[in-house]
Amino acid sequence: MPGHGHINGMKLYLRYVSISIRSQLQHRASFVMMLLGSLLTTGIEFAGIAALFARFGTLRGWSLPEVGVFYGVINIAFALSEGFARGFDTFPAMVKSGDFDRLLLRPRSLCLQVAAGEVQLMRSGRLLQGGVVLWWSLSNLHLVLTRLGSALLAVAVVTAAVVFTALFIAQAALAFWTVESLEIMNTVTYGGTETAQYPLTIYRPWFRRFFTFVIPIAFANYLPINLLLHHSAPLSAFAVLCAAPIAAALFASAAMIAWSAGVRHYHSTGS
Amino acid sequence: MKPYSALLRMRFIALLQYRTAAAAGLATQLFWGLIRVMIFEAFYSASPNRQAIPMNHAQLVSYVWLGQALLGLLPWSIDREMREKIRTGGVAYDLLRPMDLYFQWYFQAIATRTAPTLLKSIPLFVVAGCFFGLKPPTSAPALVAWLGMTVLALLMNCAFSCLISISMMWTISGEGISRLAPPVVYAFSGMMVPLPLMPAFMQPLLNALPFRNMVDVPFRIYSGQIPATLHHVIPAALHTTAWTAALLLSGRLMMQCGLRKLVVQGG
Numbered sequence: 001m002p003g004h005g006h007i008n009g010m011k012l013y014l015r016y017v018s019i020s021i022r023s024q025l026q027h028r029a030s031f032v033m034m035l036l037g038s039l040l041t042t043g044i045e046f047a048g049i050a051a052l053f054a055r056f057g058t059l060r061g062w063s064l065p066e067v068g069v070f071y072g073v074i075n076i077a078f079a080l081s082e083g084f085a086r087g088f089d090t091f092p093a094m095v096k097s098g099d100f101d102r103l104l105l106r107p108r109s110l111c112l113q114v115a116a117g118e119v120q121l122m123r124s125g126r127l128l129q130g131g132v133v134l135w136w137s138l139s140n141l142h143l144v145l146t147r148l149g150s151a152l153l154a155v156a157v158v159t160a161a162v163v164f165t166a167l168f169i170a171q172a173a174l175a176f177w178t179v180e181s182l183e184i185m186n187t188v189t190y191g192g193t194e195t196a197q198y199p200l201t202i203y204r205p206w207f208r209r210f211f212t213f214v215i216p217i218a219f220a221n222y223l224p225i226n227l228l229l230h231h232s233a234p235l236s237a238f239a240v241l242c243a244a245p246i247a248a249a250l251f252a253s254a255a256m257i258a259w260s261a262g263v264r265h266y267h268s269t270g271s
Numbered sequence: 272m273k274p275y276s277a278l279l280r281m282r283f284i285a286l287l288q289y290r291t292a293a294a295a296g297l298a299t300q301l302f303w304g305l306i307r308v309m310i311f312e313a314f315y316s317a318s319p320n321r322q323a324i325p326m327n328h329a330q331l332v333s334y335v336w337l338g339q340a341l342l343g344l345l346p347w348s349i350d351r352e353m354r355e356k357i358r359t360g361g362v363a364y365d366l367l368r369p370m371d372l373y374f375q376w377y378f379q380a381i382a383t384r385t386a387p388t389l390l391k392s393i394p395l396f397v398v399a400g401c402f403f404g405l406k407p408p409t410s411a412p413a414l415v416a417w418l419g420m421t422v423l424a425l426l427m428n429c430a431f432s433c434l435i436s437i438s439m440m441w442t443i444s445g446e447g448i449s450r451l452a453p454p455v456v457y458a459f460s461g462m463m464v465p466l467p468l469m470p471a472f473m474q475p476l477l478n479a480l481p482f483r484n485m486v487d488v489p490f491r492i493y494s495g496q497i498p499a500t501l502h503h504v505i506p507a508a509l510h511t512t513a514w515t516a517a518l519l520l521s522g523r524l525m526m527q528c529g530l531r532k533l534v535v536q537g538g
């Protein structure tokens with residue numbers, strides 16, 4: 001029975017978020033520039049892909065709007081998990097400075113405190129841009145979204161968002177042992193986004209296997225989206241709809257196990 | 272000149288301490304390079320208009336690997352240390368030193384870029400050369416011209432990054448401009464898409480801007496796409512130097528204005 005003045009986890013999370021957002025809106029000019037920068041970065045990236053299509057014509061049989069669906073899905077998902085789990089991304093600094101001790105003192109879930117520590121509005125640039133590319137691609141393909149199609153799209157976004165969030169948590173967990181933040185985890189977070197902007201089938205087999213069985217991005221990439229684009233049999237769509245959440249859940253549990261092991265292992269660096 | 276060279280040496284020694292970080296960075300760069308090489312491979316392999324592409328596949332692969340190896344030389348953003356100096360008031364210490372503040376920053380920028388890049392790029396050249404299709408320079412003159420152009424590019428990059436750092440004297444938080452600069456450098460230098468593959472209508476603009484000299488020109492000299500003859504190299508070198516001079520001058524002017532109204536933060 002929570003005592004007086006206790007609020008539940010969800011409410012607390014939302015309060016953290018609203019404080020974080022309000023503080024970012026204090027520097028309005030800086031915020032607008034940052035949002036523009038974020039929009040520009042992702043916008044230019046897609047223009048680059050379009051330039052390559054203009055030169056080469058096709059990417060192993062895939063067209064620009066088809067690749068745009070992959071691109072839109074992964075960028076929406078990455079923006080969502082970055083918005084949610086950005087605190088984990090900057091977490092190593094917290095371990096290094098000893099600030100993590102403070103969180104341990106509070107009678108609240110550690111994950112919640114870390115996740116809510118920094119919610120960046122600026123990331124909405126990528127979200128917006130991913131949405132626009134997805135919308136543009138779907139309307140260019142004259143793809144009418146059936147109920148099954150929308151389900152596939154939603155499962156792809158959610159699976160990818162869960163996988164990236166799990167990766168951020170795993171990256172943070174690693175910091176309990178390394179203290180320094182290691183650039184190498186960027187290969188699977190940012191590198192994973194870069195990879196999954198295209199259908200995984202264009203890559204070499206070992207690489208494809210890595211992003212299917214080690215990091216289950218394939219469940220948010222080729223498996224659902226190929227079905228969506230080519231109207232394959234409902235039976236295989238159903239199989240993917242079942243398999244993707246299982247893969248995502250397994251991966252997320254592995255990350256959570258690593259995180260709790262890390263918390264147990266934690267020795268303060270002092271300050 | 273002596274204090275500046277001491278500054279350079281000090282930076283080198285400090286940065287070379289972080290060998291684990293460098294190893295992790297190397298692995299990261301290899302991974303990224305592989306992704307990009309595979310993407311271009313896929314574009315090439317089934318392209319109906321392969322004949323009309325202004326670069327062949329081997330040149331493209333070398334271009335990608337050079338980009339990964341020399342990534343650190345680019346003026347991606349303002350140097351974190353400088354940002355901290357301006358925000359915390361550390362500028363005051365720099366001002367007390369009997370050196371020109373601009374060149375103090377400029378040489379620091381050079382050192383910050385050169386040391387980690389040297390550390391990372393040499394093993395990357397070896398690994399990418401042995402296993403992942405990076406070819407050696409096409410000829411001895413190409414090697415010399417490429418090295419020369421890379422040094423000139425470094426001098427220009429640092430003038431560019433100093434200019435951005437100095438702009439922080441007005442914005443303090445510095446987040447804004449430092450976020451606008453990287454996408455511009457990324458797109459117009461050739462890091463994103465090799466510039467010969469960019470649309471034809473953009474080429475005149477790309478030729479005029481300084482960014483081409485950061486990546487595209489040296490890389491294509493390396494792979495022999497731009498012949499390493501005086502006829503080709505001299506104009507490119509002049510273009511780079513002219514931009515460097517312009518960036519240096521405007522940086523210094525801006526700094527003078529900035530110092531006149533500078534309020535040191537913190538105490």
